[in-house]
Amino acid sequence: MPLPPNQIPRPVADVAIAFIRTRTDLGRAEGRWQDAPKLGRAFPLFRPDMERPAYFEVELVSAGQKAGSLVVSVLEDDFPVPSFTTAGGTAAERLRADVSSRLPAGTAPFQVIRIVRYGTGFIAAEEGQGKHLGHLGEMPCLVLGTSAPEGGYDSETREGEGTDASMEALEYESYDELRDAFAADFAPWLAERAAEAKADWDLLRRPAQPGAGGGGSSYTDCWAGSWSEQRKHSQIPQGTSPNTSSCPSGFCAT
Numbered sequence: 001m002p003l004p005p006n007q008i009p010r011p012v013a014d015v016a017i018a019f020i021r022t023r024t025d026l027g028r029a030e031g032r033w034q035d036a037p038k039l040g041r042a043f044p045l046f047r048p049d050m051e052r053p054a055y056f057e058v059e060l061v062s063a064g065q066k067a068g069s070l071v072v073s074v075l076e077d078d079f080p081v082p083s084f085t086t087a088g089g090t091a092a093e094r095l096r097a098d099v100s101s102r103l104p105a106g107t108a109p110f111q112v113i114r115i116v117r118y119g120t121g122f123i124a125a126e127e128g129q130g131k132h133l134g135h136l137g138e139m140p141c142l143v144l145g146t147s148a149p150e151g152g153y154d155s156e157t158r159e160g161e162g163t164d165a166s167m168e169a170l171e172y173e174s175y176d177e178l179r180d181a182f183a184a185d186f187a188p189w190l191a192e193r194a195a196e197a198k199a200d201w202d203l204l205r206r207p208a209q210p211g212a213g214g215g216g217s218s219y220t221d222c223w224a225g226s227w228s229e230q231r232k233h234s235q236i237p238q239g240t241s242p243n244t245s246s247c248p249s250g251f252c253a254t
Contacts (some may be wrong), residue, residue, distance in 0.1 A: 002041040002093075003056075011074045012056050013039060015204065017079045017131040020060070020069060037062040043092035045071070049183035055117055058088045058231075063181045071117070077194040083120040091123055091136055099125045099134045118182070124175060132175040139178060142170040142185050 008016075016039055024036045040059035049056040054074055060067040068085035092115045099113060113133065114126040122137035170185075172178040 002043045002143065004041060005039050006043060008039060008042045008056065008058065009074075012042065012058070012074065015072050015080045016058050016070050019072075019084070021164060023084070037061055040066075043090055043115060045115050045123070047182075048116050055082075056065065057092045057115075059090045059093070069198065071120075073197075079193075079200050080198045083169040094232065095125050095134065095136050098136070102134070112115060116179070121125075124179075130176075130179065135175070139172060139175065141172065143168070172191045176254075 020036055021126070026147045037060035040061045042056040042058045042216040044053035045053075045055040045057055052074075055078075055243045056072050056074065058070045058072055061067055066087075068083045068087050070081050070092040073080055073082060095115060095232055114130075116126055118140055122140055124135040127133050135219065172181070
């Protein structure tokens with residue numbers, strides 16, 4: 001069941017609020033947000049190899065309307081916010097509604113539906129002991145010879161980029177097979193993703209410096225002039241493609 005805003009775990013809410021502050025201009029530019037969105041309900045999302053939630057999908061509300069959602073990672077083995085939208089409701093809510101709509105007439109709706117996230121492009125609903133109830137997106141496959149999963153994964157982490165024609169894709173015959181094999185088959189990729197996400201988590205923990213924008217747990221932004229006069233960018237950590245220099249982008253030539 002989703003959590004109301006006042007019951008969202010504090011670390012999750014802190015990450016979500018910090019992200020909104022850095023991206024409010026994006027929503028306005030796309031005509032989505034009239035003001036900075038507020039946090040709505042949070043849907044716990046599980047990983048197939050974990051018993052506790054690995055993410056929360058937090059709905060956003062702006063001017064009384066649904067204004068997208070943020071997927072916030074609970075653990076530091078993924079990026080703090082691996083995916084987000086600036087319009088509409090949550091994928092978790094949409095999947096729950098889809099599953100409930102297909103119940104036979106007179107059947108009581110499922111009281112407990114576990115939403116399992118495999119990536120931005122594939123989430124599944126389970127009931128009881130893992131019975132597959134339905135899903136959104138395309139079930140991913142494993143490309144043999146590489147640790148990167150193919151299909152249905154986060155574009156921001158470069159998961160599922162084009163593959164060489166000589167590589168062989170392992171397609172799972174069923175949802176149960178994918179779920180049971182996930183931990184072992186995707187272990188190298190999960191480790192790579194955790195290593196790539198470390199810089200983002202380190203940045204969140206960086207103490208804020210007086211008079212400096214960004215950074216740290218206080219998430220303080222400082223600028224000269226009005227908000228509309230700012231020129232903003234997403235900083236790329238050093239050594240992270242395409243920034244191959246020894247400095248974060250914006251600090252020295254990249």
